[in-house]
Amino acid sequence: MIRYIRHAAAFCLLLLVALLANAARVQVFEADELNGNPANRRTTIDRYDQPRGDILVGDESVTGSKDTGEQLAFERTYRHGPLYAPVTGYASQTYGTSLLENAEDDILSGTAPILAPLPLWGDVTHSRQPGGNVVTTVDDAVQRAAYEGLGGRRGAVAALDPATGRILALVSSPSYDPGVLSGTGSSVTDAWARLNRSAARPMLNRAIRQTYPPGSTFKIVTAAAALDAGVVKDPDAETDTPSPYVLPGTSTTLPDEARGCERASLAEAIRVSCNTVMAHLGVQVGLEGMLDAVGRFGYNDDGLDIPSRVARSNFDRDMSDDQLAQSSIGQFDTTATPLQMAMVASAVANGGELRRPHLVDRVTNAAGGTVRRGDGDSHRRAMEPATADRLQRMMVDVVENGTGTNAAIDGVRVGGKTGTAQHGVDNSGSPYAWFISWAQDPDSGRPAVAVAVVVEDASAHRADISGGGSAAPIARAVMEAALDG
């Protein structure tokens, strides 16, 4: 019997070994996978167990956290929800995060390794640091000027500091209060459904996520390409473009809305916005040259992060000459985000050098110590300095004598370009009003601000909606705010 008892004991030992091996499997070898399972609520509970770090504009936080006392303790709050929604995005317990809340989530939620006091600290202790703060480059006065300028009309504004690439304003309208999405429950899901159903698409960040046909504002890009390529040597010399202009290889004629475009010089064509001259110049530069030029300004780039991803602005890579002609005046398949057009204005203002736009000035830990700086050093040459110099003069001429007089500011050097973009099937949709501009204080050695405004106002009359009429006053307000700052 004793032998059999020993056998039974060995059997019990086997059971113990099986239990221990299985425990090691679950708690050690499969632990990471189980902890990372999206259905495992622990990650979520931990995440909301501490106040989320804040997003700052200047010295003021535009976000906050409140303790709800529920299982997911801390909820996001927004001090000026709709004003800053295109910057912050939302941080929802139900729907995740977007924009800066998404791009800097590891900082804000305290999981970023750079917040830890020692390397690998988080890996070893499985602990979270208090949420860090994200200081943005946005200027509150500029942002407000843009937001109030749009006044709830559909559209967007992007403003840059041309010398640094700092984004001074990023406004999309109509906007929404991301605070309504912060928590959980039916009020949140209802708000989500309502916002997504709304025809005005308030959650769309038009400044960086929506592309529009840039229309005549694109003529600045075409002009830069023509000057850089040597197609135009003297901006004030007559060109050989008839008006109307017959698109190459077709019998379609391209008309001008402005008068005096027949054989107009480049400077004149920019000042009064001649379609014919610019379309012809695009064709003369050729597809290769145009693609080079637009690429230097940031078109056809899938990888621009500010740190949120910016939608790709498009200039087709494979076109016939008539399509190239239309593309060169910002029609056909050419599209651009408002931020992209602000970059165009900023490159001109900054002597041809394009600073990489960025929204994050620096990242701090909870105590306020800077742990990371924004990437403001990156730049590339969009055009020759001489080309930029000529374009500056042409754009100043637009504001002083041309289509952009609504953007003029007393005692300040302002350059601009209007645009009115047709869109829809057979151009049946209401046109978009564009204005891009930059401003420089004459006492200062460098430009203060570059801005792009787009207003898509479905209710406006076709004749009223034009870059000069609708968009330029907004741009002026934004530039004034930036110059005051």
Add this chain to the structure above:
Amino acid sequence: MTATTAEARPPELRLPKRRGVELSLLIGAVLISVYGYAAVGLARNDAVPPDVSGYGAGLGLLALLAHLAVRFRAPFADPLLLPIAVLLNGLGLVLIYRLDLETPSDRAATPQLVWSTLGVAFFIAVVVLLRDHRVLQRYAYLSVATALVLMTVPIFFPAVNGAKIWIRVGGLSFQPGEFAKILLAVFFAAYLAANRNALAYTGRRIWKLQLPTGRVLGPIVTIWLLSVGVLILERDLGTSLLFFGLFVILLYVATGRTGWIAVGLLLAAAGAFVVGSFEPHVHSRVQDWLDPYASIDAGQGPGQLAQSLFAFAAGGIFGTGLGLGHSILIGFAAKSDFILATAGEELGLAGLTAVFLLYTLLVARGYRAGLALRDPFGRLLSIGLASILALQVFVIAGGVMGLIPLTGMAMPFLAQGGSSVVTNWIIVALLIRVSDVARTPRPDQPPGVIAPVVEQEPPDLGPHGRSGR
């Protein structure tokens, strides 16, 4: 722990009683439990719970009373059994108290403490009143009849959470199947002790298999089938698995015949497969086991087993610390069947291993008593009782950790459940009693003496004729 190695053999020598060791280990067990209780309060409210001294004093008093009963009525008993039981019970109370913080409307720690007190009272009663375990051998058939009645009664009560294993009288609920475990162990031990030779050596031989005669095997198989059948009717599959395992182990220890135990296991496996395939309740458990995350993929969120696995994984090696885990996400039965998940999450693999080793030590001490005893009934009884603990731990721990399909059962001493705690205290009391007999020096008896024969053996208990082979 060092005391375990100090067991001097052979038995002719006078054994130390080791009651002082038991007392000091008990103090340690109570202090660990009180520390755990305080740790929960510190983690949750940054303050030691106000009633920590009362809790410590209560647990200490229970331990002291149990110790005194052992000291005076079973002075040679194994010194590890009682401290392990107290530690596991105290740890269980800490875990339940900790989970109570998540469910303010459903407090279970105080009732559990009351049940534990009752359990210790039963422990003391058994140690004091039962002078010799061999007395139990006389009541083999009374035991089995009582066990069957206890198991049958809940059929007439409404099902609770799918299982008909409860009797509800007034506000008290009671799980009679728990007590049946002990009674069945007594019966199996008594019957097999009386008939083991007949079982091993009589009957026909088919190929390499020695089959015992129906007359000998009949009653025990009938009883076993009845108990397992009743439990399947009540959908208490964990307990039927436990009874089957107990039956197989005792049969093997009594006869040493591996052949038809293998056949029995094969039949059981086939039966389990059939039940698992066709009985919906069991089938869903098997499906859960095969793919614990199926409900997640189906968009219904994690099921109980997935939540349990999440809890264990969250604990990792060192655990989150008492009071800092989220095992309450398991929801229903977090304090009972799934209590181990809380231990796993908050104490980690380290703490879980310690808990498993405590159980192992308890079982090993039962087996050791079985080895040291000289009467077959005592041996089988202690092996049976220890095996109940071992199998129960394996079935429920394996179940909540995804090793085997989940069957509802209480983790001995840890889980919420009054009947279970009382039963486990009685099991420990019986182990104390048999270990006392096993370790009592008997210089007057030469080693190797035949165990005393039971005086009042019912005439139909089985044939005694030894058929020479």
